[in-house]
Amino acid sequence: xxxxxxxxxxxxxxxxxxxxxxxxxxxxxxxxxxxxxxxxxxxxxxxxxxxxxxxxxxxxxxxxxxxxxxxxxxxxxxxxxxxxxxxxxxxxxxxxxxxxxxxxxxxxxxxxxxxxxxxxxxxxxxxxxxxxxxxxxxxxxxxxxxxxxxxxxxxxxxxxxxxxxxxxxxxxxxxxxxxxxxxxxxxxxxxxxxxxxxxxxxxxxxxxxxxxxxxxxxxxxxxxxxxxxxxxxxxxxxxxxxxxxxxxxxxxxxxxxxxxxxxxxxxxxxxxxxxxxxxxxxxxxxxxxxxxxxxxxxxxxxxxxxxxxxxxxxxxxxxxxxxxxxxxx
Numbered sequence: 440x441x442x443x444x445x446x447x448x449x450x451x452x453x454x455x456x457x458x459x460x461x462x463x464x465x466x467x468x469x470x471x472x473x474x475x476x477x478x479x480x481x482x483x484x485x486x487x488x489x490x491x492x493x494x495x496x497x498x499x500x501x502x503x504x505x506x507x508x509x510x511x512x513x514x515x516x517x518x519x520x521x522x523x524x525x526x527x528x529x530x531x532x533x534x535x536x537x538x539x540x541x542x543x544x545x546x547x548x549x550x551x552x553x554x555x556x557x558x559x560x561x562x563x564x565x566x567x568x569x570x571x572x573x574x575x576x577x578x579x580x581x582x583x584x585x586x587x588x589x590x591x592x593x594x595x596x597x598x599x600x601x602x603x604x605x606x607x608x609x610x611x612x613x614x615x616x617x618x619x620x621x622x623x624x625x626x627x628x629x630x631x632x633x634x635x636x637x638x639x640x641x642x643x644x645x646x647x648x649x650x651x652x653x654x655x656x657x658x659x660x661x662x663x664x665x666x667x668x669x670x671x672x673x674x675x676x677x678x679x680x681x682x683x684x685x686x687x688x689x690x691x692x693x694x695x696x697x698x699x700x701x702x703x704x705x706x707x708x709x710x711x712x713x714x715x716x717x718x719x720x721x722x723x724x725x726x727x728x729x730x731x732x733x734x735x736x737x738x739x740x741x742x743x744x745x746x747x748x749x750x751x752x753x754x755x756x757x758x759x760x761x762x763x764x765x766x767x768x
Contacts, residue, residue, distance in 0.1 A: 445525040449589075450517040452582040455527065457482075457511065458566045459574045465494065467565040470519070471558060480516055481561075482508060485552070495553045510675045519564070527570030531563040593643045600650065601658075601697060603685030604637035605667040608705055610712040619720060621727035627719070628712055633704065636685055636697040637663050638670070640677075650684065652677045658698055660705065 447455070458466050465485040472478040482505075485494040499505060509515045522528045531545040542550075548563070549555050557563060566574070609630040612620065620626070636658050644651035655670065655677060669683035686693060 445521050447521050447525075447578070447581070448517070449582070449585050450512045450514055451519060451522050452578055452585065453512045454517075454519065455522065455566065455570060455574050455578055456582055457508070459571055465565070467496075467563060469557060469561040469563050471561050478516070483556075489553065493551060493553045496556050498556060506674065514676055515673055522564075522570070525569070525573070527567055527573055528564045529567040532561070533557070533559045596642050596645050598642050598687065599689045599694075600640055600642060600652075600684050601636050601686040601689045601694060602638045602640060602669060602679060602683055603634050604663045604669055604683070605632055606635045606637075606663050607632055608708040608712075610709065610716055616716070619724070621723055624723060624727065628715060631708060634685070635660070635663075635701045636694070637668075639689065639694060640679075648681060649678045650681060652679065658694070658701075660698065660702055 454468070458468070460466070467483050467485065469481045469483070470478055471481065482499045483496045484499065485496050488494055499508065519528065523530070531548050533545050545563075607630050610626065610628050612626070638655055638657045640652035640656070641654045642650050643653050652670070653675065669679050670677055672678050686697065
């Protein structure tokens with residue numbers, strides 16, 4: 440039978456590779472659709488048959504195992520449209536057709552398992568006979584070709600870069616400084632912005648506007664906020680815009696020099712801020728004391744003013760006057 444002329448993506452070929460991997464167990468995966476985020480793929484190992492001929496499904500949940508799978512596929516989530524169009528996958532769904540009063544294919548699948556771990560809305564997929572035949576005759580060699588192509592591409596762009604990111608230098612108050620500083624005052628010191636060496640990474644792919652990365656390592660020092668972090672995507676598809684590169688073709692010596700430069704800059708800025716804090720603290724403490732005294736005086740004056748202009752009913756009653764001489768009781 441002639442194979443369908445449908446071109447599979449690297450991720451689809453790698454998935455078929457995993458599904459058809461030799462061994463006593465079987466494998467399948469599910470696609471669970473979400474309204475907002477599209478959906479996610481979940482992967483299952485099926486154990487060897489027990490005495491009743493049933494297999495136990497175990498969803499792969501270990502983070503490291505999943506991470507290695509995503510690296511193997513080249514991405515975390517991806518469409519499997521081509522595999523379905525080529526009929527390389529068998530599919531099941533809980534709402535599938537029941538036929539002439541008999542069991543649906545979904546129910547027949549569940550009967551082969553020791554338990555049903557699937558959500559009612561899951562689409563369940565396993566390699567079909569056509570898919571296994573394609574993998575043996577064509578797919579395996581095509582995946583090897585694409586992997587070799589990827590290796591050559593990586594070698595042609597491989598290099599270390601330093602990623603730059605915006606950070607801030609500001610005075611951080613310790614417990615004693617906070618206790619001494621007037622609580623009602625804002626700290627009148629600047630928050631200085633600067634661009635620092637944020638991380639190193641290895642380039643694995645590049646386009647006109649992006650560099651794709653692996654082996655991302657943050658350079659100690661500083662606290663780059665989430666909004667200022669230029670790295671986007673997820674493993675294994677981390678990337679940055681080209682303008683985020685602080686230094687291309689970075690050597691270990693260059694990385695050490697950039698880190699030392701940033702540390703020296705932060706230290707000198709912190710010293711200047713601390714010196715200014717020490718100089719202004721007595722002035723601000725004196726001002727705080729003076730303002731507190733004025734506020735207390737104002738409170739006293741307010742009470743006196745309110746008492747003076749209070750309505751007559753609120754005034755204390757006058758003391759009774761003594762009777763005049765000669766008056767009758």
